[in-house]
Amino acid sequence: MDTTEIKKFKYMGRIGQTFIYFLKLCRLFVFRNDWKVLPMAAVIAGMVSMVVGKGLFLTMEGTLQGAFALTCVCIWNGFFNSIQVICRERPIIKREHRAGLHMTSYVCAHLIFQMILSAIQVGITIVVCRLSGMHFPEKGLMTEGTEGFIVELFITLFLITYASDILALMISAIVRNTTAAMTVMPFMLIVQLVFAGYFSIPNMLREVTDLMISKWGTQGICALGNYNDLPAVLIWNRMKAAGNVDLGGVMTLSELMNIVEENGFRDRVQYELGKASQNANYVSTPENLMACWAHLLVFAAVFAFITVVFMEFIDRDRR
Amino acid sequence: MDLDIIACIFQLVSQLALSMGYFFIFRKSGKKGWYGFIPALRDYELAVIAEHEEEGRTYFILNACYFVSKQIYIYYDSGSPMQVFFAFITIALAVSSLFYSIRIYLALCRLYQRPRKWTVCWVLFPLITALIWGFNKNFQPEHKAWDSEEISAAKVSDASLEVIKKGLTVNLTDRTVIDFFKKRYLLKDIHLSIPTGHMVLLLGGSGAGKTTFLNALTGYEKANADVILNGNNVYNNYESMKYDLGFVPQQDLMRDGDTVNMTLIDASQLRLPKNLSFSEKNKRINEVLDKFGLTSVKNSLVEKLSGGQRKRLSIAMEFVSNPTLFILDEPDSGLDGIVARNLFKSLRSIADEGKIVIVITHTPDRVIDLFDDVIVLAKDAGRTGRLAFYGSIEDAHAFFGKDSMEEILLSINQKDEGGEGRSDEFIEKYGQRITGQAG
Numbered sequence: 001m002d003t004t005e006i007k008k009f010k011y012m013g014r015i016g017q018t019f020i021y022f023l024k025l026c027r028l029f030v031f032r033n034d035w036k037v038l039p040m041a042a043v044i045a046g047m048v049s050m051v052v053g054k055g056l057f058l059t060m061e062g063t064l065q066g067a068f069a070l071t072c073v074c075i076w077n078g079f080f081n082s083i084q085v086i087c088r089e090r091p092i093i094k095r096e097h098r099a100g101l102h103m104t105s106y107v108c109a110h111l112i113f114q115m116i117l118s119a120i121q122v123g124i125t126i127v128v129c130r131l132s133g134m135h136f137p138e139k140g141l142m143t144e145g146t147e148g149f150i151v152e153l154f155i156t157l158f159l160i161t162y163a164s165d166i167l168a169l170m171i172s173a174i175v176r177n178t179t180a181a182m183t184v185m186p187f188m189l190i191v192q193l194v195f196a197g198y199f200s201i202p203n204m205l206r207e208v209t210d211l212m213i214s215k216w217g218t219q220g221i222c223a224l225g226n227y228n229d230l231p232a233v234l235i236w237n238r239m240k241a242a243g244n245v246d247l248g249g250v251m252t253l254s255e256l257m258n259i260v261e262e263n264g265f266r267d268r269v270q271y272e273l274g275k276a277s278q279n280a281n282y283v284s285t286p287e288n289l290m291a292c293w294a295h296l297l298v299f300a301a302v303f304a305f306i307t308v309v310f311m312e313f314i315d316r317d318r319r
Numbered sequence: 320m321d322l323d324i325i326a327c328i329f330q331l332v333s334q335l336a337l338s339m340g341y342f343f344i345f346r347k348s349g350k351k352g353w354y355g356f357i358p359a360l361r362d363y364e365l366a367v368i369a370e371h372e373e374e375g376r377t378y379f380i381l382n383a384c385y386f387v388s389k390q391i392y393i394y395y396d397s398g399s400p401m402q403v404f405f406a407f408i409t410i411a412l413a414v415s416s417l418f419y420s421i422r423i424y425l426a427l428c429r430l431y432q433r434p435r436k437w438t439v440c441w442v443l444f445p446l447i448t449a450l451i452w453g454f455n456k457n458f459q460p461e462h463k464a465w466d467s468e469e470i471s472a473a474k475v476s477d478a479s480l481e482v483i484k485k486g487l488t489v490n491l492t493d494r495t496v497i498d499f500f501k502k503r504y505l506l507k508d509i510h511l512s513i514p515t516g517h518m519v520l521l522l523g524g525s526g527a528g529k530t531t532f533l534n535a536l537t538g539y540e541k542a543n544a545d546v547i548l549n550g551n552n553v554y555n556n557y558e559s560m561k562y563d564l565g566f567v568p569q570q571d572l573m574r575d576g577d578t579v580n581m582t583l584i585d586a587s588q589l590r591l592p593k594n595l596s597f598s599e600k601n602k603r604i605n606e607v608l609d610k611f612g613l614t615s616v617k618n619s620l621v622e623k624l625s626g627g628q629r630k631r632l633s634i635a636m637e638f639v640s641n642p643t644l645f646i647l648d649e650p651d652s653g654l655d656g657i658v659a660r661n662l663f664k665s666l667r668s669i670a671d672e673g674k675i676v677i678v679i680t681h682t683p684d685r686v687i688d689l690f691d692d693v694i695v696l697a698k699d700a701g702r703t704g705r706l707a708f709y710g711s712i713e714d715a716h717a718f719f720g721k722d723s724m725e726e727i728l729l730s731i732n733q734k735d736e737g738g739e740g741r742s743d744e745f746i747e748k749y750g751q752r753i754t755g756q757a758g
Contacts, residue, residue: 008559009592020588024577031620032576092572098539099637100562100589202400315539 014105021109029113041077041121045128048073053134057225060232060274067221068198070125071214074157075192077121078164079185082114086172086311087181094314103311110169111304118161122154141224142286152224152289159296160217164192166303167213173310176317197281213299220292222282229284231270232277333446334358340449341365347453348430349463359383362423368464369426376499378419385412417442430460475508476750482547486514487536487644487675494528494535494542504703505531506542510753511694511709513677515549515643518670518689520712521679522724523696524732528704529679532696533646536677537564548644562590565642569649569679571629575622579613579632580604582621583639590640603639611635611665627658634662638669645669646677656685663689683724687712693724697731697742706753707731707745719745 012020029035052069055062086093093106130136130150139145140152171188175181195201196214209215236257243254260266282288341355348368355361359379366375388409395402424441428434431452440448452458482488494506506528513519523529535542538557546553553560573582583604591600608614611631616624624632630650638645647666651659663678663686670676670691677694680686693715695708708718708727719727731745732738 009562010594011562011590012588012593016593017589020585024574024581024585027581028574028576032574089574091568091570092574095568095572096589098561098566099586204400 011100014102014108017102017105018108018112021106022112025109025113029117037077037081037117038120038124040080041073041124042128044073044076045125046132049129049132049134053129053132055233057135057137058230059234060227060230060277061234063222063225063227063230064198064218067218067225067227068196068214070157070221071160071196071217072193073125074122074160074217075164075189075214077125078118078161078166079168079189081117081121081161081165081168082110083168083172083181083185084178085110086169086307087175088178090176090314090317093311094317097314103314104308107169107173107304107308107311111166114165114169115162118165119158122157122161125157126150126154137224137226141284141289149224153221155293156217156220156224156289159293159300160213160220163213163296163299163303166300166307170303170307170310173307210295213296216292216295216299219281220289220296222279223284223288223292226284227282228274228278230274231267232274233270235273236266236270337446337449340446340451340453343453344368344449347458348460362420365427366423368460369423369430371423371426372499374419374422374426378416378423381412381416381419385409385416388412430462431458432461433458474747474750476510476754477508478510478750478753480510480512480753482545482550483512483514484550486512486517486549488512488547489536489544491532491535491542491544491546494531494540494544504701506535506704507699508750509544509696509704509706511706513675513692515673515675516670517691518667518676518678520683520687520690520693520724521677521696522683522693522728523679523704524698524728524736524738526702527696527698529696530648532704533566533648533677533679537561537566537644537646539566562592562640563643565637565640565645567634567637567645567647567650569652571633573621573629573633573636576620578618578620579608579624580617582632583607583617583635586636587639590637603641607635607639610638626653627662630654630662631665634665642674644675644677648679649681650678651680651682651686660686687724695719695727695731695745697746698733699743699746705742705746706749707742708749718749 048069049056052062052066056066056070057063093101096106097103136146136153137149140149143149143151167188168185171184172181175184192212192214195205195209195212196218197209197212198214198218201209239253240257243252243257245253247253247256257266260269338356338361341361342352343355345355345361345364345368346352350364350368354364359382362382363375363379366372366378369375388405392402392405392409395405421438421442424438425435427441428437437448479490480488489509489511491506491509493504493508496503496505509532521529521533531540534540535544536546536553538546538553538561541554544554548560548563551560553564577585584600587600587604591603595603605614608617611634613628613631613635616628621629621632630653634647634650645666650662650666654662659682666676666678667689678690683690683693690712692709692711694706695715696704697707699705708715710718715724715727716722719730721727721730729737730739731742732740733742734740
């Protein structure tokens with residue numbers, strides 16, 4: 001390099017650096033044993049489908065439970081993918097930033113890599129659910145056939161995983177070390193679970209749920225699974241369990257339910273019970289599903305933006 | 320009399336008594352007594368005299384948040400969800416504050432050479448404890464608090480060196496930071512010119528500002544300074560010149576899961592110009608691998624390398640861009656004598672190629688024959704990093720009247736660090752010399 005005058009050389013730009021770092025992440029995924037998240041996704045999906053897969057997309061209660069469980073699986077996968085990726089190499093990034101690395105390129109490389117990783121994990125999850133005999137509806141909200149439903153389910157689960165992944169990436173960019181990251185992660189997980197809309201919460205905190213990945217994830221899966229048109233079986237089953245109740249000396253509750261069953265009214269009663277338990281949030285329309293997707297995408301974009309902003313301040317880290 | 324009025328008077332009297340206790344503690348500790356009358360500030364200042372400023376800062380912020388949260392809690396209706404929410408927040412902040420206060424009181428016990436059980440008294444009965452510690456003459460601190468405003472450090476030289484065409488000229492007036500509303504001087508009054516082809520040792524005790532100086536030198540953390548490299552202002556042309564300034568950090572900051580070759584390829588992609596062809600870049604990587612003896616391990620994972628190999632790779636990553644100014648922060652840490660000497664020989668050969676090499680090392684004497692010059696940075700009485708000497712190795716021996724670099728270091732280190740505490744003497748002596756040189 002000429003030392004007497006400054007030569008205005010051109011150095012690798014943001015796109016080139018993104019590509020370099022993406023390839024680096026791929027190599028590290030193999031050499032650093034990060035690939036273990038893939039079999040882990042299969043094991044988690046297997047456990048969940050074993051426990052809640054029976055009623056998913058068949059009954060109202062089973063669908064809500066299953067949707068919540070699948071959302072939790074996706075959030076867990078997403079969190080685990082990236083909670084440590086930035087904070088564990090913060091001093092290295094600082095060194096590279098000093099040598100000309102653009103933070104936007106670094107974060108973009110992660111965004112692309114995590115996108116592919118999330119997609120693979122969701123693919124594994126769906127395959128495991130299918131193999132474990134989980135019932136899938138015969139059509140999606142926007143597409144025909146079970147394949148269409150699977151595509152829509154894939155997109156929904158992918159967006160939940162990806163938004164959670166980028167949320168964890170953001171946390172990883174904010175905290176200074178892996179210990180802090182692993183302390184924050186369970187807290188964030190609890191917040192996501194509590195405000196998923198699955199548990200009843202005070203009215204004034206309802207709006208908080210709108211800021212949760214878990215809420216839009218559960219809503220998306222329920223909408224996709226025709227939640228509002230499914231039978232509600234919980235009340236029926238509980239009434240059966242309390243079948244000894246005497247109905248004014250005429251007959252017992254159990255006998256009454258047997259009459260209903262023998263005359264072929266059981267399904268109708270269960271569907272009517274379902275109608276009474278409908279939830280406007282879970283209405284099965286393409287618009288509702290698209291709204292869920294849009295929210296998840298916006299979350300991912302906002303988290304990615306915040307990640308870049310925090311990474312731009314990496315030079316302010318103290319020794 | 321109304322009970323409320325009695326309670327109010329009692330509160331006022333107890334606060335006044337507490338402030339008086341603090342007042343005398345601060346006076347004993349060499350701080351201004353009136354700090355004791357300002358509730359939030361006095362806790363921070365207590366941490367400062369206990370030499371736990373950072374804890375004091377966090378405690379101050381937590382207390383402020385606690386106060387705000389408590390007011391919001393009071394504002395909301397009893398039993399409302401928001402009140403419950405802020406009750407949780409207030410409790411969380413109170414618990415956090417408590418633990419920070421315990422840390423500060425423990426440090427205070429150490430300073431006053433009192434048993435740690437006094438911490439319990441501070442937490443449970445602050446009023447009585449503050450009064451005892453403040454008024455009892457048996458409670459005296461081990462040493463007075465350090466106050467930069469009241470200490471007179473060595474005079475500033477006000478020199479300004481002429482810029483040399485081939486080499487590095489530094490005219491640094493100061494480098495400051497705003498730390499918790501206070502301006503702190505990290506470096507002050509550093510003027511030197513290093514010709515190209517020189518290998519320079521940067522010597523200084525801990526906290527003397529060596530890394531801060533190097534960061535200022537490379538424009539990474541700008542100071543109030545003119546840094547001219549081969550006639551070009553580094554600060555004004557930082558974006559184009561940063562590739563010509565190699566900085567090797569103390570730790571080997573590389574990804575363990577990558578291979579040596581790929582680590583260097585990625586480093587070259589970042590640091591070498593875009594228009595360089597693949598074969599030219601590859602040639603440069605092979606040259607660097609060869610120079611640092613890494614060819615045989617180029618396909619190994621970084622995690623499999625020995626300490627010396629890792630260090631050489633870390634240096635190679637910066638050297639791949641062939642920088643004019645090459646700075647290394649303790650490149651020999653963790654290396655044995657022979658490996659370290661070989662490493663310094665490589666650095667000497669880089670300097671001989673017409674580069675400027677600046678090295679921090681804590682074991683300079685084993686390789687001192689390889690250096691041309693030495694920069695000695697020292698903390699003055701105000702704890703600011705100052706230039707105590709810059710010149711040839713022989714001149715340094717004569718200037719300090721010492722036979723080795725370690726002895727020089729001992730002479731400038733503060734007495735509480737086991738040194739002779741003569742830094743201000745040498746700073747002033749060198750200041751006079753540099754003023755004479757600058758004319």
